[in-house]
Amino acid sequence: MSDTQATKGQYGMKTxxxxxxxxxxxxxxxxxxxxxxxxxxxxxxxxQTVGLYRATCAxxxxxxxxxxxxxxxxxxxxxxxxxxxxxxxxxGLTRATYSVTVLTGDCQILQRSGSLITDxxxxxxxxxxxxxxxxxxxxxxxVTLSAPGDTLTSEAVPAP
Numbered sequence: 001m002s003d004t005q006a007t008k009g010q011y012g013m014k015t016x017x018x019x020x021x022x023x024x025x026x027x028x029x030x031x032x033x034x035x036x037x038x039x040x041x042x043x044x045x046x047x048q049t050v051g052l053y054r055a056t057c058a059x060x061x062x063x064x065x066x067x068x069x070x071x072x073x074x075x076x077x078x079x080x081x082x083x084x085x086x087x088x089x090x091x092g093l094t095r096a097t098y099s100v101t102v103l104t105g106d107c108q109i110l111q112r113s114g115s116l117i118t119d120x121x122x123x124x125x126x127x128x129x130x131x132x133x134x135x136x137x138x139x140x141x142x143v144t145l146s147a148p149g150d151t152l153t154s155e156a157v158p159a160p
Contacts, residue, residue: 081132
């Protein structure tokens with residue numbers, strides 16, 4: 001083997017081994033810099049799903065379940081302490097437009113959150129986001145939906 005062939009082989013091996021070492025160094029640097037890591041909104045939070053009932057907020061919420069509301073922590077916009085609420089109506093009025101309102105557990109209005117429109121079978125879905133600056137500390141939340149002749153209200157849950 002000539003000196004030239006030995007040098008090419010050593011150079012090729014060094015180059016081959018340097019790529020994984022560079023990748024490993026980049027990985028270790030990114031782990032050591034937590035300010036640059038991306039985190040999913042509410043990524044470590046658990047969701048709580050409760051029933052929707054045909055009742056007003058002042059009445060006790062019981063009877064047949066006509067849908068669900070899933071409450072989950074949400075830090076959308078970088079503001080912690082918010083909530084994402086996924087409302088799903090399974091037995092509402094057909095082709096109805098429900099106005100959706102987020103309330104505290106004691107029925108105080110926090111936010112009016114748009115409209116949920118049901119289909120021919122009385123089903124409809126809506127995702128609602130509530131900013132952390134809107135939710136009082138230690139509050140519980142519920143959601144109510146109102147259409148002409150029908151009111152649906154969820155059970156109250158502790159704010160995520």
